[in-house]
Amino acid sequence: MAAKNKSVFEFSPALESAGHIQLKDQYELFINGKWTKPKSGKYFKTTNPSNEKVIAKVAEANEADVDAAVSAAEKAFKGWSSISGKERGKYLFRLARLIQEKARELSVIETLDGGKPIRESRDIDIPLAAAHFFYHAGWADKLEYAFPNRKTEPLGVAGQIIPWNFPLLMAAWKLAPALACGNTVVLKPAETTPLTALKLAEIIEEAEFPPGVVNIVTGAGATGAAIVGHPKVNKIAFTGSTEVGKIIQRATANTDKKLTLELGGKAANIIFEDAAINQAVEGIINGIYFNQGHVCCAGSRLFVQESVHDEVIQKLKARIENLVVGDPMDKNTDIGAINSKSQLETINKYLKIGKEEGLEMFQSSCSVPSEGFWCKPTIFTGAAQSNRIVQEEIFGPVLAVQTFRTISEVVQKANNTPYGLSAGVWTDKGSKIFNLTSQLRAGVIWANTFNKFDPTSPFGGYKESGFGREGGVHGLESYLKFND
Amino acid sequence: MQLVNRNSPPVDQVGIEDRIARVTARSIKSDMKLEGLKMAISMIDLTTLEGADTNGKVTQLCTKAQYLCNEYPELPSVAAICVYPSMVGIAKKALGKSGIKVASVATAFPSGQSSLEVKLLDTKMALDNGADEIDMVISRGKFLQGEYDFVADEISTIKEACGEARLKVILETGELGSLDQVRKASDIAIYSGADFIKTSTGKIPKAATLPVTCVMLEAIRDYYFETGKMIAMKPAGGISKSKLALHYLMLVKEVLGDQWLSNEWFRFGASSLANDLLMQYAKAQTGAYQSYDYFSID
Structure with missing residues (x-):
């Protein structure tokens, strides 16, 4: 929620032990x-x-x-x-x-x-x-x-x-x-x-x-x-x-x-006004912040139908405040450390580019540890196809939000990328799902869910x-x- | 009324279950657990709703509400006692100036199958006897027939009769059939003036669940985003273990935020939860589980 009161029900450390592992020097x-x-x-x-x-x-x-x-x-x-x-x-x-x-x-x-x-x-x-x-x-x-x-x-x-x-x-x-x-x-x-x-x-x-x-x-x-x-x-x-x-x-x-x-990938995650918005917001969060966004099929481009844009953004902002960022060994951590210094530098480069191109950036108010490599969950709103953070794979916890009005418009925009690994569609209407999925040029398309993997299901790109x-x-x- | 033109948003059951899986995977340890146990105790509506309720039984329950566990004076008392209208006077007297509220079920609880006149009289009786809170039931039959305005009008009429007393609206979610229906009933209750929305009567096998509660909390949150007004939540029935209660608190924290984590905005309708919370609290303090016999049953 917007107002953050100090509560007594705050997370206590819940560290997984590392005493049982056997590693050689x-x-x-x-x-x-x-x-x-x-x-x-x-x-x-x-x-x-x-x-x-x-x-x-x-x-x-x-x-x-x-x-x-x-x-x-x-x-x-x-x-x-x-x-x-x-x-x-x-x-x-x-x-x-x-x-x-x-x-x-x-x-x-x-x-x-x-x-x-x-x-x-x-x-x-x-x-x-x-x-x-x-x-x-x-x-x-x-x-x-x-x-x-x-x-x-x-x-x-x-x-x-x-x-x-x-x-x-x-x-x-x-x-x-x-x-x-x-x-x-x-x-x-x-x-x-x-x-x-x-x-x-x-x-x-x-x-x-x-x-x-x-x-x-x-x-x-x-x-x-x-x-x-x-x-x-x-x-x-x-x-x-x-x-x-x-x-x-x-x-x-x-x-x-x-x-x-x-x-690589730059997946379009498309949310229609008739979607179950609250669950879609969870799916967007999972789609981009899973594994710190180090996911080739991450839903890094969010397309929101204009009529629900403000609601979705308000809910996304409230939701990322709830994500626990920090020690990966803590069982309650949602977002761990960025994999390497060089990857963090890449992500920070794109944050800078996004801001320089005039996009509005929103980050969680959480604090991050002083040592190690960290990036707070980030949302850029008001993005367009011509923004670099929309075109290039960032491979970090960074979401670029664009709006659309019609199905044909969003299909064009979603396919307007050199990549084609995955995509997501959020709507309560089954016919819309099938209409859309046959037009999206992506190897994996999820409907009303995201980042679901199973060995029986083929995975790969266009x-x-x-x-x-x-x-x-x-x-x-x-x-x-x-x-x- | 705004309700007429307002469609409730769809609910995706698979998505809700994913969400609950995430929430129940949270690890609640040490200080957080202790604070959670205390908080849960303070949120209990200690309940007896039996045909066999007597003055003696209700008085004993009120005693337990006030003197939950002498060994741990730092523990809070429960939020309220929840009884039938005929027992409100007895409970009120037994609780005296303890500050513990008396909630009364009303409106032809648990089925709600009666006329509005009877429901109003039922409510009036509870209020006249001093009830601080009214737990009404919605007309599920009318709701399932699609007569949403009827349900809404009934709630707003009872709300008007309640005056200062806070109104809890029981949706009896186990009879509604789907999470979409739960959402719709939640919206109707909220927009008709409910102070609390409550899952269940406890009188049918399908009582409160985490998915149902999640949908209701989302309805509360959406209303808050739209209007800035807070609505309270009460899951009831089937919550008898501390671990589950802590999961509920985690769900409230994650969906609504910390400002809902007080007994003004969240309650548990439960009869046996209190003792399990006490046992877990004692275990945390002493490092060992105590015998059931150390905790008074009522």
């Missing part, structure tokens, strides 16, 4: 089932973005290390692709169960390393990661039913490069279908959030996967480039920025590498948001070749 590369010192001889630090403290040192893989990993994967491919689908499924089921058993430890590490609220890593990231392995374990021995009357074969070695916003979940999205289809993998987690992938390597060891089936190499852009450029890699799957996606597409253009890209699908039957196609 230094992590090596996971190649051919062994923890291997990097040939580069180099290590980099991974820090906790909520207090800037170093958590561990992690090996930096150079070209020679990547080559060793690819060779191990290539060697393991014959065995892995020739065992029965049922046997491969068993490994994946085992992996899924072990993730569930270690869910608490994994969610704490995810939160420490990446800054996301423990509530999200506990309730969303880790359970969904396990769900992806369970789901794909089920496909391993049913591929001939997924593609009836077609002869499928795995591709070989898959090079997979994943981002820092959902570290373990993205590893699961990539590994589960690749392994179920019989491929072997070299996976590179992002340099700011490598720890859960390395814990996953330990779990893969514990699950007694054959050596070389999964190799995990850590490092930054150069390591990723070495994977992309390696001649023995048959498939590249990348999730990350559109900028890097374009570089990868160029690098693989003259090769026979199969490529899928899941890139236009510069990438190509290829992950999840569902469609996601299997990216890891198979069809010999017919």
Whole structure:
């Protein structure tokens, strides 16, 4: 509410404990089932973005290390692709169960390393990661039913490069279908959030996967480039920025590498006057402030029908005052730390641009800790298609609000972007939903909800948001070749 | 009346359930929990609404209201005693100058199936006996028949009869069928002069729930945004555990804000909640759960 009285019913700290987790001070590369010192001889630090403290040192893989990993994967491919689908499924089921058993430890590490609220890593990231392995374990021995009357074969070695916003979940999205289809993998987690992938390597060891089936190499852009450029890699799957996606597409253009890209987005979230406004406001909040807005499918462009604009803005402003911003390890935190210093600089750059372009900026009155990287939930009102904060992906808790009058107008505006990953529609009228969704150029469209994910549902983009699908039957196609 | 041209906004049940899942995932610990338990005690309308109510039973309940737990004098007393009109005089006398209010159900509680004349007499009887608050029921049959003006007129007539007494309007949400209907009934009650909107009579199995309360709180908030006027809320029935009561307080805090967190603006209609709150409070103080026998039943 607008008036804020001091109440005695204020949040007390409710910290998740970190005493139970097991982390090493230094992590090596996971190649051919062994923890291997990097040939580069180099290590980099991974820090906790909520207090800037170093958590561990992690090996930096150079070209020679990547080559060793690819060779191990290539060697393991014959065995892995020739065992029965049922046997491969068993490994994946085992992996899924072990993730569930270690869910608490994994969610704490995810939160420490990446800054996301423990509530999200506990309730969303880790359970969904396990769900992806369970789901794909089920496909391993049913591929001939997924593609009836077609002869499928795995591709070989898959090079997979994943981002820092959902570290373990993205590893699961990539590994589960690749392994179920019989491929072997070299996976590179992002340099700011490598720890859960390395814990996953330990779990893969514990699950007694054959050596070389999964190799995990850590490092930054150069390591990723070495994977992309390696001649023995048959498939590249990348999730990350559109900028890097374009570089990868160029690098693989003259090769026979199969490529899928899941890139940036600038999703339109469209709210009509006949929507259940109070629930729509919750959905808008979830759509943009989930995971500090570090979500490629975040609903970062809000389109409000003019007749309800003032009501929606009033309610949004009241609602962000209720969001708890702070220590990601607190179970009541809604918005945690920005993942890295450089990402915070990017977000702040866009806040500055928004203000310079004359937009009205509203932020929660909350305070943020003095150490670490933070951004208060932010709303820009009065935005237009020509504003840069409307055109470019910010990847932070920043919402740009525009108004519209008619359906055709909002469809034009929503599609007037190089991106096309996701969109949201809020209306009480079913016919309007179907009318709109068939016109929106986006890979995923949510109606009267937002940010719902399920392993059975394919996810991917249009236009510069990438190509290829992950999840569902469609996601299997990216890891198979069809010999017919 | 403004109501005639005003359509209630739709309610999305899935969205409401998502919202409740978020609220119930909140972690209420240490100081917040203690303050919440105390606050919940201060918000209770300690209730007995039985055909078998006697002078003795009501007097005993009034004693409990005043002397909730001798061991913890820092605890507040409950907000009110809630009884039938025939018991208002007894309760008033038993409570004396304690400051605890007497609320009386009225208007052919719990079904409301009577004429306006009878309902007015019922209300008048409660008021004449000294009731501070009137808990009326709406005519659900008329509401479900779509006779919204009838329902609205009845509420405003009773409100007029109440004078200084605060009027709680019971929607009996368990009989309304959907959250959209709950919202519509809330809006009708608020725009017809309700001081409080209340979920249930406690006389049917489907009593207060968090989703229903969320919809009613949203109606209160929308009215506040439109007019600047605060309306109070009372979930009743089915709230007997502290944890659930704390979830309700969290919901009020998040939907309406801190200014609603007092017994002027929020009440629990409950009979057994008080003892569970006391037990949890004692557990927080002593570190161990006490025997039920240490807490007087009434």
